[in-house]
Amino acid sequence: MLNMTLKGQGPGPLPPLLEQYVELRDAYPDYLLLFQVGDFYETFGEDAERFSRALNLTLTHKTAKDFTTPMAGIPVRSVDVHLEKLLKLGFRVAVADQVELAEEADKLVRREVTQLLTPGTVMRENLLKPEANYLAAISTGDGYGLALLDISTGEFRGSVLYGKSTLYDELFRFRPAEVLLAPELYHNQAFLQEFQRRFPVMLSEEGFQGEVGKAALQSQFDPLPAGLEHPALLRSAGAVLAYALRVQENGLPQVRSFVRYDPSAFMQLSEATLRTLEIYEPSFVGDRSEERTLLGVLGLTRTAPGRRLLRAWLRHPLVEEAPLQARLDAVETLVRDGVMRSEVRKILYRMHDLERLAARLLAGRASPRDISALGRSLSLLPELSERLVGAGPLSSVAERLPCPVAITERIAAALVEDPPLKLTDGGLIREGFDPELDELRRRAEEGRAWIARLETEERDRTGISNLKVGYNAVFGYYLEVTRPHYALVPKDWRALQTLKDRMRFSTPELKEQERKILQAETEAIKREYAVFLQLREQITQAADEIRQAAQVLAELDVYTALAEAAVEYGYSRPRFSHNGTLDIVAGRHPVVERSTPFIPNDLSMSPSARLLILTGPNMAGKSTYLRQTALIALLAQIGSFVPAESATLPLFDRIYTRIGASDDIAGGRSTFMVEMEELATILHNATAQSLVLLDEIGRGTSTYDGLALAWAACEHLHDRVQAYTLFATHYFELTALPERMAAARNAHVAAKEEAGGLVFYHQVLPGPASKSYGLEVARLAGLPVEVLLRAKTVMSGLEASQKGLSREVLEELLELDLARTSPLDALLFLRKLQAMLKGLSQEVVEAPGA
Numbered sequence: 092m093l094n095m096t097l098k099g100q101g102p103g104p105l106p107p108l109l110e111q112y113v114e115l116r117d118a119y120p121d122y123l124l125l126f127q128v129g130d131f132y133e134t135f136g137e138d139a140e141r142f143s144r145a146l147n148l149t150l151t152h153k154t155a156k157d158f159t160t161p162m163a164g165i166p167v168r169s170v171d172v173h174l175e176k177l178l179k180l181g182f183r184v185a186v187a188d189q190v191e192l193a194e195e196a197d198k199l200v201r202r203e204v205t206q207l208l209t210p211g212t213v214m215r216e217n218l219l220k221p222e223a224n225y226l227a228a229i230s231t232g233d234g235y236g237l238a239l240l241d242i243s244t245g246e247f248r249g250s251v252l253y254g255k256s257t258l259y260d261e262l263f264r265f266r267p268a269e270v271l272l273a274p275e276l277y278h279n280q281a282f283l284q285e286f287q288r289r290f291p292v293m294l295s296e297e298g299f300q301g302e303v304g305k306a307a308l309q310s311q312f313d314p315l316p317a318g319l320e321h322p323a324l325l326r327s328a329g330a331v332l333a334y335a336l337r338v339q340e341n342g343l344p345q346v347r348s349f350v351r352y353d354p355s356a357f358m359q360l361s362e363a364t365l366r367t368l369e370i371y372e373p374s375f376v377g378d379r380s381e382e383r384t385l386l387g388v389l390g391l392t393r394t395a396p397g398r399r400l401l402r403a404w405l406r407h408p409l410v411e412e413a414p415l416q417a418r419l420d421a422v423e424t425l426v427r428d429g430v431m432r433s434e435v436r437k438i439l440y441r442m443h444d445l446e447r448l449a450a451r452l453l454a455g456r457a458s459p460r461d462i463s464a465l466g467r468s469l470s471l472l473p474e475l476s477e478r479l480v481g482a483g484p485l486s487s488v489a490e491r492l493p494c495p496v497a498i499t500e501r502i503a504a505a506l507v508e509d510p511p512l513k514l515t516d517g518g519l520i521r522e523g524f525d526p527e528l529d530e531l532r533r534r535a536e537e538g539r540a541w542i543a544r545l546e547t548e549e550r551d552r553t554g555i556s557n558l559k560v561g562y563n564a565v566f567g568y569y570l571e572v573t574r575p576h577y578a579l580v581p582k583d584w585r586a587l588q589t590l591k592d593r594m595r596f597s598t599p600e601l602k603e604q605e606r607k608i609l610q611a612e613t614e615a616i617k618r619e620y621a622v623f624l625q626l627r628e629q630i631t632q633a634a635d636e637i638r639q640a641a642q643v644l645a646e647l648d649v650y651t652a653l654a655e656a657a658v659e660y661g662y663s664r665p666r667f668s669h670n671g672t673l674d675i676v677a678g679r680h681p682v683v684e685r686s687t688p689f690i691p692n693d694l695s696m697s698p699s700a701r702l703l704i705l706t707g708p709n710m711a712g713k714s715t716y717l718r719q720t721a722l723i724a725l726l727a728q729i730g731s732f733v734p735a736e737s738a739t740l741p742l743f744d745r746i747y748t749r750i751g752a753s754d755d756i757a758g759g760r761s762t763f764m765v766e767m768e769e770l771a772t773i774l775h776n777a778t779a780q781s782l783v784l785l786d787e788i789g790r791g792t793s794t795y796d797g798l799a800l801a802w803a804a805c806e807h808l809h810d811r812v813q814a815y816t817l818f819a820t821h822y823f824e825l826t827a828l829p830e831r832m833a834a835a836r837n838a839h840v841a842a843k844e845e846a847g848g849l850v851f852y853h854q855v856l857p858g859p860a861s862k863s864y865g866l867e868v869a870r871l872a873g874l875p876v877e878v879l880l881r882a883k884t885v886m887s888g889l890e891a892s893q894k895g896l897s898r899e900v901l902e903e904l905l906e907l908d909l910a911r912t913s914p915l916d917a918l919l920f921l922r923k924l925q926a927m928l929k930g931l932s933q934e935v936v937e938a939p940g941a
């Protein structure tokens with residue numbers, strides 16, 4: 092239903108311009124309408140207020156007779172910068188352009204919505220980052236159906252996920268730019284709130300209406316792709332497609348297939364793990380620089396598809412050895428052959444984003460520049476292929492790399508070196524490519540030559556020594572004569588224009604030549620357009636080959652980047668053990684070592700030594716040690732070399748981390764609650780093939796609760812789950828675990844108190860730490876001396892009071908006068924003491940198994 096109102100004031104009716112605005116705005120209720128008025132895109136009323144707030148623009152007012160309303164606008168020429176910001180802020184934008192020229196001053200020109208833009212369906216290159224840009228849809232019914240579509244490449248995939256946390260983990264890996272929620276989720280307040288908190292992106296329930304999804308799928312695919320049998324997945328895939336088709340009215344020919352994938356076929360990494368390991372972004376909120384992330388260190392790819400693929404590999408590490416060894420073989424070849432590596436990297440550097448070029452080609456949106464870039468990129472393939480042939484494991488890459496020579500040559504023959512952006516301006520097709528075009532150009536050239544000759548010929552004929560032939564847009568070609576020569580002007584010249592000291596003339600022959608030139612030029616432009624479309628059509632036939640080339644190149648790019656990192660940072664090839672041995676010699680943290688001189692550390696584990704209790708002062712490097720172990724395992728399982736002198740690892744099915752405080756105040760969950768929820772997930776889901784890293788579990792609650800929980804969690808992981816567990820803790824009581832558990836070991840990070848204060852060695856050694864250095868670290872951090880002294884006193888008090896409790900018992904004993912105690916009294920007294928001790932032991936350490 093239309094809502095023909097606009098926030099404003101005044102008794103009068105809406106002026107016609109605003110009426111037109113409101114009509115268009117109401118036709119796209121969920122979009123911010125940018126309404127072209129001459130050189131500006133304007134917004135009015137509430138939208139103007141929203142728009143100006145979002146982009147920090149000045150809010151003005153549109154005032155007409157008896158009516159005034161808020162107005163905010165941006166210049167048409169800088170619209171892209173603003174669109175980018177709006178999309179990032181999660182706006183959907185409809186752009187309404189003037190579609191006719193304003194002939195009379197007060198006539199209302201026609202305007203139409205010419206573009207719809209939403210964060211998840213952007214196709215225009217200048218509004219996209221190199222990373223994948225996903226639109227996701229989620230629905231329910233025997234699990235969650237998750238569909239993901241990146242229309243900039245045509246990637247379309249989906250999965251069925253069981254459990255909300257699995258869904259969140261998966262979404263966190265893909266980071267969609269926009270999400271469509273089925274009504275049952277969109278109208279579930281609790282779900283919606285939680286979802287919005289986790290994924291602050293554009294959300295709506297669009298695409299799920301009635302049968303639109305099914306219809307969209309049927310129009311896109313015939314028959315429906317396999318994998319869409321699951322009802323929830325079918326609904327989500329339909330919704331994504333229907334929504335994208337609504338925005339991209341010319342269809343989505345680049346979307347040619349659907350892949351259903353199973354996340355359990357890959358190593359599982361929870362959202363918390365991806366965050367704490369700082370794979371994509373630093374967890375420290377004040378620092379958003381990518382350098383502090385794994386991707387920042389490893390991201391030495393040279394092409395956009397390579398960059399996307401590396402992200403995809405990090406998202407889904409493998410759990411099978413054979414494909415990992417194949418990746419590692421490829422990386423190793425490039426590690427060993429530095430010359431080849433640098434040559435390949437040089438070639439890759441010159442490649443354009445073939446994946447997106449192919450998508451634009453299929454979507455009929457490739458510009459002359461796109462085709463030219465495509466041609467230049469494809470022309471590098473033979474050289475690259477040649478370089479890889481015979482290069483051991485890389486030969487298979489060369490074999491899979493298509494070389495569409497005919498297309499490459501055709502582009503080179505057809506397009507000029509540096510074609511214009513617009514295809515309607517001409518000047519894009521080379522001489523000699525199309526005879527008809529050549530003929531038209533020859534005709535225009537002939538006319539121009541005739542005119543060039545005219546100047547000298549007419550000078551000679553008339554005796555006007557400074558006669559000039561000129562051109563302007565109003566009169567076309569003219570002959571120009573200055574005042575002193577007016578008398579020499581022939582009779583048959585027609586005056587066009589009189590200026591102060593000169594006159595301009597035309598002749599029938601000149602007009603005729605001009606007409607010929609103009610006609611030939613116009614036809615040439617038309618012909619060029621037709622030739623270009625034909626060329627584009629022919630190249631589109633090769634889109635699949637181009638796509639395949641893009642994929643193979645992306646893979647090669649990732650291998651080369653990983654090899655470059657391996658050489659640059661001194662990584663080694665990991666080995667996978669079959670007997671469960673984990674043996675890391677001189678392991679390092681790949682990110683921390685980039686900014687600090689790093690002390691490498693070893694780690695040895697096996698099924699018979701699978702729980703490591705790690706103690707040591709704060710700041711010693713416990714978390715770093717835990718994280719580096721996880722990162723080494725993760726890198727090994729994407730097929731990368733690892734930061735260690737040598738590393739042998741089992742293939743892990745999951746990596747779980749519970750490191751660092753992460754509270755969720757907005758979500759109403761305390762630090763402790765978040766910690767316990769994450770611990771619960773780990774204890775429920777970890778297996779004997781999982782790597783579990785726990786840092787100071789239980790510190791968010793009272794010491795005894797915390798210790799008891801930590802103890803019980805360790806026992807569970809050791810006895811039941813039997814996962815590889817690294818447990819960093821400040822509870823010294825836990826160092827007693829190895830005495831009770833066969834596969835538990837102690838290790839500590841060395842530090843020593845010296846005259847100048849605490850010295851950290853960052854060295855991991857066997858056995859428990861000797862003492863806690865909490866107060867010492869607090870002193871290093873600059874706590875006021877009074878507070879430190881008081882803390883010391885309190886600590887001695889606490890220690891004494893722990894002992895004191897048992898002293899209470901002793902004092903009772905001492906006070907007992909044995910001479911006056913009957914046997915019955917003695918018995919009763921003993922019972923009292925026992926009760927006291929029982930109360931005490933319950934309160935202090937009721938260590939399980941103690």
Ligand SMILES: Nc1ncnc2c1ncn2[C@@H]1O[C@H](COP(=O)(O)OP(=O)(O)OP(=O)(O)O)[C@@H](O)[C@H]1O
Binds near residue numbers: 854
């Ligand atoms: N092996 C190492 N070599 C060099 N520097 C290190 C090493 N390990 C840690 N560090 C440095 O020490 C700092 C503290 O490390 P980390 O946070 O791992 O300590 P921690 O023992 O977990 O402390 P806390 O118990 O307070 O959490 C890091 O920021 C890092 O710069």
